[in-house]
Amino acid sequence: MKANARSWGLFSLGLFVLLAFTAGLSLSVGSACIRFADIPGIIAAGPGSAEYGILLGIRLPRTLLGIAMGGALSLAGTLLQGMFKNPLVEPYTLGISGGASLGICINILFKLYAVIGIIAYPLSGFAGASLVIFLVYGLNRSTRHIRSNRMLLTGVMISYVASSLVMLLMALARADDLQTIVLWIMGSLDEPDMALIRMALMGSLAGLFLSYFFCFDLNALALGEEEAAGLGVNTARARKGIFFIASFLTGLSVSMAGVIMFVGLIVPHFMRLVTGPDHRILLLASYLAGAVFLLMCDVVARTVIAPLELPVGVITGIIGGVVFIWAISRKKEDL
């Protein structure tokens, strides 16, 4: 894609329109079908109707959470792939999801939610994620640089350790706790608390805003550490900043919606194929496309065996994987 304000602006506008359309679809589709054209009327009529309750009490929170989490995961993947110059890195590679899963398991098994309420889920998830973030960072911090490859390996190892601990806790859990853990691990956008959703949306958008302070650094880092330094980039500071933003976004999404695989791997790849490697457009494009993709997957998850619903993480894996294999099989060059 040509690097200029006009083509980037048009492309971003197109993605915004697509996101609006997908959000409308997410509001309309479900076990009770609400026509898209009726939505403004239902909202204007105010509370009282069943449709109003479904729309604003169930589907709007879910749609907003889908936008926030899809955007956050995809953006985190774009940041990490750019920083590590490795197309296989995704938000969960660094073990952050493992830490969050462990935190949630502990919450469920020790019934922390009974003491501090429903907020115990995101809190325990975020605590687990934060612990891993500081562990990975602390173990790989030298005086001047973050050691990228060591950081990746440490993250993968922490992920394995956390997964093993989660499995250990699952083995010790009672049947009803076990089901809660399994459902949570598969990922879901079912979160009715609007305060938490507002927080997630604001955190996700803050991540997008902050990531733009590093868009030029990411472009330069694509050339390599020393070439980036030669272009005036403080590579150590840039890596720290990018790592913490990506980790925050990952921790946020895992603690709010569980482990939703593939969004942070596939969407950044797909967008890079479309926009090219310039992070000035890639960051926004990945965020918007991640939101669209997760909302679409959630619509499928809600409708394919309605009135029952599938875990959205299963759908992201199936649809994302198939579409991605199709896309790269059409591309002649190497990635």
Next chain:
Amino acid sequence: MTPSPLVEIQDITLGFGHRRVLSNISFDVPAGRIVSVIGPNGTGKTSLLRTVCGNLEPFKGKIVLKGKDIARQVRADLARQMAVVHQNLEPLPMQVQAYVLLGRLPFFKPFQFFETGKDRDLARHFMTVTGILDLADSAMDQISGGERQLAALARALTQEPEFLVLDEPTAHLDITHQARILDLISGLRDRLGLTVLMVIHDLNLAAEYSDFLVLLNKDKGQIHAMGTPEQILTRKNIQAVYHTPVRVNKNPQSGRPCVFIDRAGA
């Protein structure tokens, strides 16, 4: 008369881990001159350049650019004065034009999002003088290694540096492009007073285009000799450092030394 130094390499000792590669290296790079570092493979020439660029911390010593220790300067300030062309350039899925425009990154103002018209003109100008304008829309991973080298030089020149550091600038180039690059660099030295420090393996190109040479000795990890090409490229110096019999003649046109392998003396 030798102009005042733009860059001073002061008593640099460098290496990796506990292993010393070079010890007590000191020399100046005078403003508006081309200085080439020569020596056998594995001497530490590239490591020395990395130290000069601030990418490899020396065990001791310092690099002074325009009177200031580079270790105490902000990266962006350095990038506005010094540009580097590295030896091994990765093939990237990035357009040549976008790659060259990255040279304007150090000049971006806070919250500037797009390149200015001047940035684009400069990139276009240096793509023209390096002969890669017709590749502007090609991807860096779809052009040859030599063309990538030219793009890297165009990117470095787009930084409008006073001091240009080149690591093997002619490594992947045919004779036409070798001459083109080095003529361009010496032309920029003559017209704009560009100061250049380069590592180069080809002794004849070094002799032809350099004002001063620094010959490194691998055995001692020190400077063997430094001076003008005529002073340095002698049979005795070359045989002492490279352990290869050579003959040294004069280029009949430029009068500079020419080095030939002496197969009869082997």
